[in-house]
């Protein structure tokens with residue numbers, strides 16, 4: 103299954119259904135507990151990570167916390 | 174404008190998007206920079222050079238040797254000096270026309286409204302999520318446009334927030350991460366030039382806002398990867414469930430909240 107993650111076309115290993123939660127685990131995404139996921143242009147509520155299913159052709163963005171700046 | 178000012182700003186004045194009128198808008202403009210560190214440094218230097226008439230700068234810290242690798246407004250001789258004083262000296266040395274207002278304090282729920290009230294545009298150049306969420310909440314509730322900036326290691330991000338019109342920081346990140354869950358620059362490192370790139374973009378947004386020219390970085394988060402040398406913009410919509418600017422906001426007043434946050438609080442959000 104092909105999806106686009108942060109602008110990069112990505113081939114997922116098997117053609118099985120997976121939720122956002124399982125995708126985060128499978129890809130070992132950093133800040134996994136806190137990352138914001140945008141699925142096809144919509145920001146998902148964290149509660150929806152368990153139920154939203156990843157489909158062929160989906161466009162997914164992971165948005166990360168970044169502090170930095172003053173000190 | 175006197176002859177000296179016409180010469181000083183001549184490269185602005187010949188731009189059709191600026192001109193004498195635009196330069197006057199910059200003189201009349203008031204920008205608040207929260208954090209006189211890596212991000213605040215280029216913002217303060219460029220806004221002073223540009224002739225933004227009133228620039229506020231907020232930071233309770235003193236200059237430390239480890240700051241100098243990236244906080245280019247502070248010099249070796251400034252170590253131990255309040256950052257806001259060190260910044261003011263350089264800004265006024267660049268441009269004596271500019272009024273610099275210093276606040277040697279941290280922003281808190283108790284003081285932030287009175288600090289931001291006098292300004293047209295706010296720059297978030299802070300390093301911690303308590304401050305970033307507080308700035309977002311205060312600016313959204315006050316209807317004050319602001320620029321968010323974040324940096325870590327070799328990556329940075331920035332977005333401009335026009336309250337009520339474009340998505341806010343909580344539309345993207347409804348709740349702060351638990352304390353110490355996300356590494357800071359002092360823990361994880363940061364390449365010194367990175368805040369120069371992100372801060373310069375934040376300064377550009379402030380200037381465009383004051384001029385009323387161009388398209389602001391609103392509704393789109395810009396991400397910069399210095400190692401890959403790539404910029405990417407991701408379009409973001411307002412989140413109807415946003416806890417502060419959504420359809421049924423849970424946050425209606427400011428509070429200092431982050432230190433008490435736990436993972437359980439975050440999951441409950």
Ligand SMILES: [Zn+2]
Pocket residue numbers: 340341342343344345412415416417418419
């Ligand atoms: Zn919002």
